[in-house]
Amino acid sequence: MVKKVFAFALLISGLIFSSGCSEEKAVSEADMSSKSRDVFAMDTFMNIKAYGGNADIALSEAEKRILQLEDELSVTSETSDVWAVDHSSGTAVDVSDDTALIVNKAIEMGKKTNGALDITLYPVLKEWGFTTGEYKVPDDNTLKSLLKNVDYSKVSISGNKVTLPKETEIDLGALAKGYTGDEIMKTMEENGVSSAIVSLGGNVQALGKKPDGSNWKVAVRNPFAPDTDMCIIEIDDKAVITSGNYERYFTTDDGNVYWHILDPDDGYPADNGLVSVTVIGDCGLDCDALSTALFVEGYDGAVEFLRSDPSFDLILVTDDMKIFYSGGIADSFTNISGMEAEVIALD
Amino acid sequence: MTKGVKLLIGAVLLIFAAAVVLAVIGLKPSESTWVEIVQNNKVIYKLDLSEEKDRTFRIDYPEGGWNEVQIKDGHICIADADCPDHTCIKTGELRSENIPIVCLPHKLVIRFSEEGAGK
Numbered sequence: 001m002v003k004k005v006f007a008f009a010l011l012i013s014g015l016i017f018s019s020g021c022s023e024e025k026a027v028s029e030a031d032m033s034s035k036s037r038d039v040f041a042m043d044t045f046m047n048i049k050a051y052g053g054n055a056d057i058a059l060s061e062a063e064k065r066i067l068q069l070e071d072e073l074s075v076t077s078e079t080s081d082v083w084a085v086d087h088s089s090g091t092a093v094d095v096s097d098d099t100a101l102i103v104n105k106a107i108e109m110g111k112k113t114n115g116a117l118d119i120t121l122y123p124v125l126k127e128w129g130f131t132t133g134e135y136k137v138p139d140d141n142t143l144k145s146l147l148k149n150v151d152y153s154k155v156s157i158s159g160n161k162v163t164l165p166k167e168t169e170i171d172l173g174a175l176a177k178g179y180t181g182d183e184i185m186k187t188m189e190e191n192g193v194s195s196a197i198v199s200l201g202g203n204v205q206a207l208g209k210k211p212d213g214s215n216w217k218v219a220v221r222n223p224f225a226p227d228t229d230m231c232i233i234e235i236d237d238k239a240v241i242t243s244g245n246y247e248r249y250f251t252t253d254d255g256n257v258y259w260h261i262l263d264p265d266d267g268y269p270a271d272n273g274l275v276s277v278t279v280i281g282d283c284g285l286d287c288d289a290l291s292t293a294l295f296v297e298g299y300d301g302a303v304e305f306l307r308s309d310p311s312f313d314l315i316l317v318t319d320d321m322k323i324f325y326s327g328g329i330a331d332s333f334t335n336i337s338g339m340e341a342e343v344i345a346l347d
Numbered sequence: 348m349t350k351g352v353k354l355l356i357g358a359v360l361l362i363f364a365a366a367v368v369l370a371v372i373g374l375k376p377s378e379s380t381w382v383e384i385v386q387n388n389k390v391i392y393k394l395d396l397s398e399e400k401d402r403t404f405r406i407d408y409p410e411g412g413w414n415e416v417q418i419k420d421g422h423i424c425i426a427d428a429d430c431p432d433h434t435c436i437k438t439g440e441l442r443s444e445n446i447p448i449v450c451l452p453h454k455l456v457i458r459f460s461e462e463g464a465g466k
Contacts, residue, residue, distance in 0.1 A: 038388050038456055045449040045456070133432065199445075219445040229443055 031195075031211045039063050041070045042176060044201030050188060051195040051211045058191035062184045069180050072096045075122065075131070075171045085162050086122070086169040092161040098183075100160045102175050102285070109175075109289040110152035116301065117293035118152045118264040120164075122171035130260040135250035137258060143267040150264055178288025181205035181239055185284075202247065205239040205284050215332070221246075222337050223276035223317050231315065231323065231341070234332035239284035243291035244276035244317075245269070261295050272298025278315035280329060287312070299324070307346055314344065379459045382423055382441060384416065387454040396421045408453040416457070423457060425450065 035055035039046040039062075046066065050058050072095075074080045081095040095103070106119045122131075124146050129135040138146075149167040156163045164170065177200050185207045188196045196207040197216055206216045215234035222230035226246040233240065245259035249269075252258070263270040277295045279287040290312065294302040302316055306326055313328040323341035325333050335341040384392040386406065396418065403417045403426060414435060417426035425435040425448055435450035447458035 038385060038454070040387075040451055040454050043451070045447075045451060047447075047456075219443070221446070227439055227442055227446060229445055 035059055037063060039066050041066050042074070042180065042201075044177065046198060046200045048184060048198045049196060050193045052193055054192040055196075058188050058193040058196070061191055062187045065183055065187050066180060069098060069176070069183060072099050073102070073172050073176045075173065081162075082170060082172060085164060088164060090164065090166040092163045095160050095162050097160065098179070099172070100157060100162070102172050102179055103155065103157050103162055103170070105179075105285055105289060106170075106172065106175055107152060107155060107157070109286075109293060113290075113293035113297060113301075113305070115152065115264055116296040117174060117289055118150060119170045119172060119174065120150045120152050120155065120168050121262055121264055121267075122169045123167075124150060124262055124267045125171065125260070128258065128260075128262070129250075130248055135258070137252060137256075138267070147264075147267050150267075174292040175285055175289050177201060177203055178239065178241055178284035178286070181241075181284035181288075202244075203239070203241040203284070203288070205241075206235055206237060209236040220278050220315060221276075222339075224321060224339075228337075230317070230335075230337040230339070231325075232334045232336060233280070233315075233329055235280065238280055238282060239287045240278060240280050241284065241287040241291045242276060242278040242315075243295045245295075246275070261292060263296050270296040270298075272296065272301070273318050274298055274302070274316055275319050276315075276317040277302065280313040280315075281311065303344055303346070306344065310346075316344070379444060380421070381460045382457060383460040385456045385458070393460065394418070394423075396423060406453075406455065408455070412453050414450055414453055414455055424448065425455075425457070428453070 031052050034049050034051045036047060036049045037059040039048065048059055048062055071077065071079065072081045075082050077083060081099040085093045085095065106117065109117045124143065125131055127138045127142060127146055149165065154165050154168060155170060181198055181200055181203060184198050185196065185205060188207050194208045195211045198205050202221065204218045209215060215236050217232050217234055218240045219229035220231050220233065220240065220242060221244065222228045223244045223246050243261055245261065247260065249257055249259035259269045261270050262268065274295055277291050279291045279294065281287045294305060299316060299318060302314060306312065306314055313326045316324045321339050323335065323339050324344045325341060326344050330343055380397040381393065381395050383390050384406065399418045401419050403415055405413050405415050407413050412429050414425050415427040417424050422440045424440045428435055428450060430450055430452040435448055438448045441448050441457055441459065444459045447456050449456050
């Protein structure tokens with residue numbers, strides 16, 4: 001009898017314990033161990049986490065690559081490609097492969113989004129003080145005259161040679177971090193890492209799945225309370241990139257709020273009903289460019305884009321505090337905010 | 348009730364109680380009261396906020412500059428700093444595992460740490 005009692009008790013206790021810790025088997029300890037690196041570059045904080053035996057080397061190589069990209073793409077460093085292009089007085093400038101690739105993508109995305117993404121907005125952005133932190137609201141005449149030189153279609157590129165009209169200046173800020181995410185993941189793979197995740201100033205990009213085979217859980221910030229998370233989505237091998245009006249903004253004495261994502265149409269902060277746009281996709285560069293462009297285009301434009309290219313997923317937050325997300329992430333989306341969330345209807 | 352049944356109930360209850368206790372102990376680190384203060388990839392403090400007394404201390408940046416870290420009622424924040432943007436102060440208290448307190452100019456990061464006691 002006593003034997004039976006113990007057998008039953010053991011069975012029960014086995015059930016209790018097994019329910020708690022069923023994961024993490026089959027993967028060796030070396031693969032599960034992770035290394036993390038902070039990188040302070042591109043005016044932002046980046047944290048890269050890599051798994052496996054090659055993590056250390058891969059992280060060092062990734063850091064080198066980030067610093068190289070910063071050297072090429074910075075709009076304020078006098079030795080960068082972008083600086084050379086912006087100070088070329090209309091002559092052709094030879095740029096690196098990275099810069100050429102991003103400029104080509106910027107022109108392509110400009111076309112695709114009817115000019116909602118425009119890398120020639122830089123002089124307007126400067127006028128608002130978003131590049132220096134010395135904010136001011138420009139007067140209408142100044143904006144009008146600056147907008148005369150804003151037109152991405154006037155950027156010409158042939159091979160690695162970029163030519164701009166004299167008064168035009170570019171800034172690749174809307175694409176650089178996305179591209180950097182892609183390049184970090186490429187460096188990881190080249191160095192034998194198959195599981196890694198990077199957080200780049202609010203953007204996240206993942207390589208593969210977690211070493212235990214599960215998906216990465218990525219949080220998206222609440223634009224109405226940017227120090228808290230709004231939702232969690234599960235991803236593998238994807239980029240999750242957000243443009244929000246909370247990222248950089250200032251408030252004037254009369255209580256008006258102005259943010260850094262400008263509408264190329266009038267040079268004022270884009271105010272088309274969205275306060276945050278998150279784009280989820282395979283390519284960080286595409287997602288980064290799109291998050292800015294769709295923020296400018298507003299809800300209807302974003303939904304129209306989704307219809308034309310369902311390979312991306314979106315999370316949109318409207319200024320009346322509603323969340324809309326695409327059907328592709330319906331199963332992996334968890335709303336942890338007090339806001340209503342619904343799937344974007346595409347028909 | 349036979350002696351066997353009594354014994355059985357007793358054993359199950361005992362094991363269940365033990366399981367609950369173990370589960371609670373096992374869950375403790377994930378409550379995330381541990382934070383790390385990292386300066387340019389070097390962990391300079393590892394603190395259990397549930398144990399820390401209220402205090403304020405200054406962290407100097409070797410290349411010039413400082414941040415004043417404040418611990419109050421089990422919460423941590425940067426209360427003052429001589430960096431130009433003060434983003435670290437504006438971030439307020441550390442709340443989310445996904446959103447660390449960062450001072451870019453001083454390469455300082457305060458975040459919840461996964462590993463708990465003993466590390």
